[in-house]
Amino acid sequence: MSHLDVGSGQIVANAAESERANFIKRTYVHLAGAIGIFAVLETILIQSGVANSFMGILAGSKWSWLIVLGVFMLVSTVANNWAHSGVSREKQYMGLGLFIIAEAIIFMPLIYMALMRDPSGTLLQNAAVVTAALVAGLTFTAFSTKVNFSFMGRFLMIGGFIAMGLILASILFGFSLGLWFSGAMILFAAGSVLYSTSNIIHEYHTEQHVAASLSLFSSVGLLFWYILQFMMSMGGDD
Numbered sequence: 001m002s003h004l005d006v007g008s009g010q011i012v013a014n015a016a017e018s019e020r021a022n023f024i025k026r027t028y029v030h031l032a033g034a035i036g037i038f039a040v041l042e043t044i045l046i047q048s049g050v051a052n053s054f055m056g057i058l059a060g061s062k063w064s065w066l067i068v069l070g071v072f073m074l075v076s077t078v079a080n081n082w083a084h085s086g087v088s089r090e091k092q093y094m095g096l097g098l099f100i101i102a103e104a105i106i107f108m109p110l111i112y113m114a115l116m117r118d119p120s121g122t123l124l125q126n127a128a129v130v131t132a133a134l135v136a137g138l139t140f141t142a143f144s145t146k147v148n149f150s151f152m153g154r155f156l157m158i159g160g161f162i163a164m165g166l167i168l169a170s171i172l173f174g175f176s177l178g179l180w181f182s183g184a185m186i187l188f189a190a191g192s193v194l195y196s197t198s199n200i201i202h203e204y205h206t207e208q209h210v211a212a213s214l215s216l217f218s219s220v221g222l223l224f225w226y227i228l229q230f231m232m233s234m235g236g237d238d
Contacts, residue, residue, distance in 0.1 A: 015206050023206045030213035034100050041104035051112040075102040083211040092210040103221055127228040142197035149198035159188050182230040189223035
């Protein structure tokens with residue numbers, strides 16, 4: 001297929017069983033690949049000393065983190081648009097690759113702090129295991145119930161705006177959002193994973209596995225972020 005657009009292929013739910021299974025397989029293979037590349041990039045950034053330098057920059061001014069967040073949101077929008085591109089498969093992969101790089105950079109301070117607190121990496125491993133278990137359960141729910149959870153979109157959007165407002169306020173006014181916020185955001189991220197997984201079946205077309213994997217990667221990353229934050233908060237020293 002030389003040209004792909006948002007409407008190319010069939011809606012996955014309406015496709016033949018073999019085509020549907022192939023789409024789901026390609027989506028999750030791409031998700032696994034994205035997570036693997038993310039892990040490699042994160043390791044390189046931390047072991048090379050980039051993360052340590054980055055932490056120094058962030059410590060210099062409260063505006064530094066706001067700028068980083070702003071750039072991340074802009075890059076994420078561009079990456080998502082490219083991943084949904086109707087121009088070429090290459091541009092879709094460029095979008096996914098760009099998002100993986102942006103995600104690795106935005107995660108760098110949190111993972112660096114987690115390793116400073118627990119150099120053995122057990123904290124990170126535990127967060128990864130809990131995230132994987134939750135994602136597996138949510139995936140099973142989405143596929144076994146066959147319910148279309150697209151109705152959650154508007155609630156997630158409103159919740160996302162509220163969360164972003166609180167995060168910006170905490171940066172500007174220097175207060176900690178604490179354990180309860182992390183717990184609430186775990187629920188929000190779990191809803192996002194369920195929503196993204198449901199969309200794989202009910203909203204995406206069979207040629208959109210790259211965009212589908214980006215959506216899932218974003219939701220899984222958000223869940224991992226707040227599970228790790230929650231575990232770090234539980235450990236005190238916050």
